[in-house]
Amino acid sequence: MTQFPSELLGGYRSFMAGRYTDERDRYRKLAESGQKPKTMVVACCDSRAAPETIFDMGPGELFVVRNVANLVPPYTPDGEHHGTSAALEFAVQALKIREILVLGHGRCGGIQAALNPESEPLSPGDFIGSWMGMLKPVADAMLSYTTMTAGERQTALERVSIRNSINNLRTFPCVKILEDQGRLKLHGAWFDISTGELWVMDPQTGDFHRPDL
């Protein structure tokens, strides 16, 4: 018999009895005609920040990349295995996505790691260290902001990093061109896990504020 986790099987059972039953036709259509999501979300792996949950979205609605700290690397066409860049290329070129949202969140473990460069690597490979190294310039700057508390620096870097990823998105020629033509929009948002507050980025100033709901 299978060792497949019983919580997952139990959850799958309630999915089948609930949402799937309600949306059987939708799933069938989505299978036949293929996915046509309008929106791509770059989110964090964090178990508390699933975009489908926060935005109450159903099947077919969000094309989602999730990596540690929701980072977008700059355009680097070197033939290496760039997972996030591959997803971006697929979303923009194949799926003709119209909106890209970089979704950050509070108490992000990856951002915390970036603000503690001296801490022991988690493994000899130090993959987190290398991954968060993408933020090193802004993280180092943030570490020098000594009038702010550690908590304030963490929240600030979570938001700086979102702007940083949005700037990196613009280094991809396809993104730049489509945005300039008004056919693609880039957005930033930050989710407060504790209070459930969503803060959205003002595209002009880069400031985050609570939207009118």
Next chain:
Amino acid sequence: MTQFPSELLGGYRSFMAGRYTDERDRYRKLAESGQKPKTMVVACCDSRAAPETIFDMGPGELFVVRNVANLVPPYTPDGEHHGTSAALEFAVQALKIREILVLGHGRCGGIQAALNPESEPLSPGDFIGSWMGMLKPVADAMLSYTTMTAGERQTALERVSIRNSINNLRTFPCVKILEDQGRLKLHGAWFDISTGELWVMDPQTGDFHRPDL
């Protein structure tokens, strides 16, 4: 005023009125005590295959990496930005995850790309080509299985790729050690978008079958 997509704001409103209201205390606790998920899922970016939806999971339950075609690369400690490896390291070493599930699905666009190596790159960078290149050996073998239909080869590679990723997981020393000690379990599953069927991998044989529900 912000151009933030109205569908997302609308979805957030119903999240706040619904799930968040029901689970306010849980969110607060998750914020204060930090996330402690038992399970990590490597899933695809596909908008039809969100693990939180398929397994009806709530906040704090699943640590989720999503990349194109739910691939796990082999252990490569070269200091490059390996997003999936960083997430794996964080999940296993920092979060002490107990189960890792590689979740594939039908009609996967990434797998389809791997089976059409001659097709035009989506962009000069050809990030999808490079990313799916990870599967080249098995994809090339699959292309030689000429007695199978294109559809059969697609489904077959979707499952071969899951076994391939699970093998790559074992190239990470921390995964290998913990699995040998019985403190970490690796699982595979495949979701049929059209029928909603979940097929789980037999850890001994590698075969996929419908679980008893």
Next chain:
Amino acid sequence: MTQFPSELLGGYRSFMAGRYTDERDRYRKLAESGQKPKTMVVACCDSRAAPETIFDMGPGELFVVRNVANLVPPYTPDGEHHGTSAALEFAVQALKIREILVLGHGRCGGIQAALNPESEPLSPGDFIGSWMGMLKPVADAMLSYTTMTAGERQTALERVSIRNSINNLRTFPCVKILEDQGRLKLHGAWFDISTGELWVMDPQTGDFHRPDL
């Protein structure tokens, strides 16, 4: 006849007809026995941030100093006219205040001036420049935090300044002694004029967070 502003006379009429009538005895007692407020508030002159309004407080409850940007200068016993220090001395020594709150707020014009040191003085006397000069060290540091937006620097300095004033409070021997004896407590809070949110300072970390209400 008097040129006394009619809005003020009108407001006074409704005070007499309303609150005063309800609290006539309280006013009489407060006159006879003298004021015995438990709490002193250092607030800003800003017309949108009156502490009696934000905390819905009545006559006799709050001893209130209001100056531009709710600043407390450090202890400087030089015989000059130090209005805020005089109020502090009176509150602590004569009124035996038990709690002191430094109340800041968003979009503070004084803080904005501190972050724009190059801007033209408002008058030859440049009193605002001299007054906000008290914050020069932290304001200069903040101006170097270039990864943050102007809006983020403003909010950050509004909060840094509150911590700075609380530290300055502790330079007054009477405050230091009574706080060490647990007979006087110092608090910080920040009011968001736009959303009405109150953020209170954690006395340990200095971070500002939303209180449970």
Next chain:
Amino acid sequence: MTQFPSELLGGYRSFMAGRYTDERDRYRKLAESGQKPKTMVVACCDSRAAPETIFDMGPGELFVVRNVANLVPPYTPDGEHHGTSAALEFAVQALKIREILVLGHGRCGGIQAALNPESEPLSPGDFIGSWMGMLKPVADAMLSYTTMTAGERQTALERVSIRNSINNLRTFPCVKILEDQGRLKLHGAWFDISTGELWVMDPQTGDFHRPDL
């Protein structure tokens, strides 16, 4: 957890449930467009004499300086930290205030201190002594008016001090010029804490009388 005073949190709760709810739009507008008060009030820190209460004024209506005994020092452009002068400059030059009211009140502790120069300083710094020293000339004169009772001298000095502060206001070039042009008006008023009576100053004679309501 925070030690923030529960009375203040309770008061904030009723503010949010009451006034803020009623005036949410007004607060939002005041945040976006900035404050535009027509009137500045120089009032005392006394907990029984909050101008927003006495004049029943809402958010955005009064720009308020509060110091001990509602004093305005004379124009002294020496680069020192003059809190009241800074507030005055900001109100007149930046906010283009049209009316300035110096609001005194009965049983003022600061005035009482000025009439008891022999009394023990409250602290080695003697900040109250130095602050009220501004009134020394008029206070000394008052002390020689031996046919008046102590109570009469107190009330008399409370009113003399208001006229004195209004004269000091006129030593500020910007105030003098705007008043001469009829673009700024200066007012005096005195509030009787015990009876709730408001007495306003006749701008010609300097006498205080009850206004017609």
